[in-house]
Amino acid sequence: MRRLPLTLLSASLMLAIGTANAATQTTIPAAAVKTAKQLRDKAMNDNTAYDVVTSLTTEVGPRLAGSPADARGREWAIAKFKALGFDKVYTEQVTYPLWERRSEHAEIVGPFPQPLDLIALGYSAGTPKGGLTAEVVRFDSLDALKKADPASVKGKIVYVDARMQRHKDGHDYAIGSGVRVGGPVIAAKMGAAGFLLRSAGTDANSRTPHTGVTGFKDPKEAIPAAALSNPDADQLDRVLGYGKPVTVKLDLDCGFNGTYTGANVIGEVTGRKHPEQVVAIGGHLDSWDPGTGAIDDGAGVAIAMAAGKLIHDMPQRPDRTIRVIAFANEEMGLWGGRAYADKHASEVSKFQLGTESDFGARKIWLMTASVKPEARGAMDQIAKVLAPIGVDYDAKKPGGGGSDLSQMHGKGMAALTLVQDGTDYFDYHHTANDTLDKIDPKELAQNVAVYAAFSYMAAQADGDFGSKPGAFKDDGAEE
Numbered sequence: 001m002r003r004l005p006l007t008l009l010s011a012s013l014m015l016a017i018g019t020a021n022a023a024t025q026t027t028i029p030a031a032a033v034k035t036a037k038q039l040r041d042k043a044m045n046d047n048t049a050y051d052v053v054t055s056l057t058t059e060v061g062p063r064l065a066g067s068p069a070d071a072r073g074r075e076w077a078i079a080k081f082k083a084l085g086f087d088k089v090y091t092e093q094v095t096y097p098l099w100e101r102r103s104e105h106a107e108i109v110g111p112f113p114q115p116l117d118l119i120a121l122g123y124s125a126g127t128p129k130g131g132l133t134a135e136v137v138r139f140d141s142l143d144a145l146k147k148a149d150p151a152s153v154k155g156k157i158v159y160v161d162a163r164m165q166r167h168k169d170g171h172d173y174a175i176g177s178g179v180r181v182g183g184p185v186i187a188a189k190m191g192a193a194g195f196l197l198r199s200a201g202t203d204a205n206s207r208t209p210h211t212g213v214t215g216f217k218d219p220k221e222a223i224p225a226a227a228l229s230n231p232d233a234d235q236l237d238r239v240l241g242y243g244k245p246v247t248v249k250l251d252l253d254c255g256f257n258g259t260y261t262g263a264n265v266i267g268e269v270t271g272r273k274h275p276e277q278v279v280a281i282g283g284h285l286d287s288w289d290p291g292t293g294a295i296d297d298g299a300g301v302a303i304a305m306a307a308g309k310l311i312h313d314m315p316q317r318p319d320r321t322i323r324v325i326a327f328a329n330e331e332m333g334l335w336g337g338r339a340y341a342d343k344h345a346s347e348v349s350k351f352q353l354g355t356e357s358d359f360g361a362r363k364i365w366l367m368t369a370s371v372k373p374e375a376r377g378a379m380d381q382i383a384k385v386l387a388p389i390g391v392d393y394d395a396k397k398p399g400g401g402g403s404d405l406s407q408m409h410g411k412g413m414a415a416l417t418l419v420q421d422g423t424d425y426f427d428y429h430h431t432a433n434d435t436l437d438k439i440d441p442k443e444l445a446q447n448v449a450v451y452a453a454f455s456y457m458a459a460q461a462d463g464d465f466g467s468k469p470g471a472f473k474d475d476g477a478e479e
């Protein structure tokens with residue numbers, strides 16, 4: 001055997017290593033990148049998502065999970081997927097507690113009698129007939145409540161007064177939702193008769209309280225719990241400022257009423273080469289009841305449906321399946337997302353990549369991802385296609401998959417987070433002001449461009465993004 005010179009040997013070794021390395025790297029073929037750019041540009045001028053969210057918020061309107069509108073929303077979604085031409089449309093049942101809102105009133109009884117604007121929270125108990133009248137005891141944070149002597153709140157109405165500020169990434173919602181979810185449970189355990197909070201919202205001068213779910217799991221542990229609008233919380237603060245005992249009467253007619261079976265509604269664009277492998281995108285179909293659920297989350301459903309339709313309308317189906325999921329009952333505890341993840345956990349390796357839109361309708365400005373290291377090159381390719389429409393890519397932060405799909409990510413699905421500008425999201429979130437006029441059709445179209453382009457590239461990739469059981473367990477993604 002002829003000896004190779006050392007330099008040649010090392011060069012050929014390096015070449016071999018390089019080739020082997022390239023084989024394990026996930027890449028997106030140049031033709032797919034080119035098509036993704038065309039999809040992106042078409043989506044920027046496409047009105048489908050705005051038409052879809054207009055249809056949903058007008059024809060169905062508010063869609064509280066378990067209400068008669070839950071079923072109407074499902075029928076709407078099935079019909080809309082079919083009308084948009086999806087190849088396959090089906091439902092998967094989801095069962096959740098039924099909670100009903102009937103009416104809510106409140107007033108300051110003394111020292112200065114006057115009405116208060118508030119809204120009952122999800123899973124709140126109703127008050128006894130004739131209402132609940134008790135003294136208010138105020139805390140400025142959840143921590144302050146936790147540290148309180150239970151004797152000081154027993155039989156009283158606990159009021160937690162934490163204010164949220166606007167931020168582009170909406171991070172103060174961790175404070176607001178923490179008080180809303182955890183506060184009522186803590187107060188109930190301490191023997192409180194009722195619970196009030198300053199709305200988990202960033203609007204300052206609108207008398208529209210923000211509803212949302214509490215952490216009550218069992219009707220037996222629930223107490224009456226409601227949110228005051230920000231101006232009403234200010235007023236209660238002024239009354240408390242006189243230093244005299246303040247008595248409030250709550251009259252809430254609401255509560256648990258058995259269980260309800262709804263469904264996740266799913267539409268697919270069937271993959272040509274690997275129909276069993278899916279790119280999963282979606283939004284949640286339910287909404288809170290005071291508004292029409294335009295930004296939360298009609299927009300998310302519309303963005304995902306429109307992205308799927310754009311890919312469907314191309315001359316040829318993508319290599320892998322695009323699966324659009326309209327989730328049931330996200331609002332009262334990710335019921336649709338959890339049911340979906342439980343049912344599909346064993347197939348997690350077939351989920352190429354996924355993410356859900358559930359943070360409004362403003363432009364996407366940041367992409368983060370939890371993918372295997374060998375797929376970071378493909379992520380760079382996706383980022384390059386999205387950069388011209390204003391999307392940054394932070395390769396160091398994890399991607400959590402959004403609200404419901406965070407549950408599939410928890411099972412090991414490779415996931416993105418596509419962050420919208422949430423500066424004014426919590427002005428309207430879970431209020432009567434969550435209506436269609438808050439959506440700018442152009443900004444909504446930018447979201448569709450992002451979803452269509454990334455979904456298509458993921459569907460055409462040579463290689464996967466690292467989904468497998470238990471992957472990404474310690475990636476630090478939220479939700």
Ligand SMILES: [Zn+2]
Pocket residue numbers: 284296297330358403
């Ligand atoms: Zn939502």
